[in-house]
Amino acid sequence: MAGSIEQQLYDLAEDNYGYVTTRMAAAASIPAHRLVQLAERGALERVSRGVYRLVRFPPSPLDSYMAATLWPSGLQGVLCHDTALDLYDVCDINPHRVHIAVPRSHRVRRAVPKQYVIHHVDLEAIEISAVGGIPVTKLLRTIADCVAAGVGTYLLEQAVANGTSRGLLLSREARIATELISPRKSGGAQ
Known part of the structure; x- marks a missing residue:
């Protein structure tokens, strides 16, 4: 048995x-x-x-990301922010912590490991995709989150260029992403 x-x-x-x-x-x-x-x-x-x-499952470089999405009790989290940029592999970002989105109504009832950052946000289904079977915010949403979090302009411009060339952003989405990043350039943010 x-x-x-x-x-x-x-x-x-x-x-x-x-x-x-x-x-x-x-x-x-x-x-x-x-x-x-x-x-x-x-x-x-x-x-x-x-x-x-x-134990008999072969290890993968993405293991830690899948484990992070399963960490929130009772639901599967969605990778977001700079973690999502890293998973998409569209820029030279190297996140120090794993960012996980969970619904606003989800209560974390245990200590969050120091390597995780939990974001309580209600994502629409159209804002979620998957990379290698791992749930992740779509690239436009990811870029918007990263703009709000202060991720460097150069990295975000790289993400837009590479995301567009790889078909991860439609031309309309690339324009929106560029507009989100542009006000930061005039304000001197890097």
């Missing part, structure tokens, strides 16, 4: 870089105590409260 549970978990984790949450497992009728048992046996690694990684 353990083999069948492990296979069920593998199937659940397949689209999540090897990660599974207690909520995902419960939806598949796998009780949380089974995850704890599998972690004790070494088949799962406990990443954070309610988030596990299947």
Whole structure:
């Protein structure tokens, strides 16, 4: 029976870089105590409260980003701000922390790890995309968030140019993004 549970978990984790949450497992009728048992046996690694990684899953450079989206209890977060720019790989940004958007109504009931920044914002479905299966704010929304957060103009201009050339921004969106960045240039922000 353990083999069948492990296979069920593998199937659940397949689209999540090897990660599974207690909520995902419960939806598949796998009780949380089974995850704890599998972690004790070494088949799962406990990443954070309610988030596990299947040990037999090959590691990926994007693992930490997927784990971050699964960290908020009860829902999947969306990567945003400079983290989203990094995931899109449209500029030379190197974020120091992982920015995660969750709905305004979501209450975080535990200490937020120092590597995460939680943004309470109600995103519309049209503002969310995925890169490599990882939920992320669309590039125009990402650029708008980064303008508001004070990300360097050079990096944002790079993001617009590369995003446009790669088809991540439509020409209309590129114009909007450029207009968002432009007032900063005249004000001397870099």
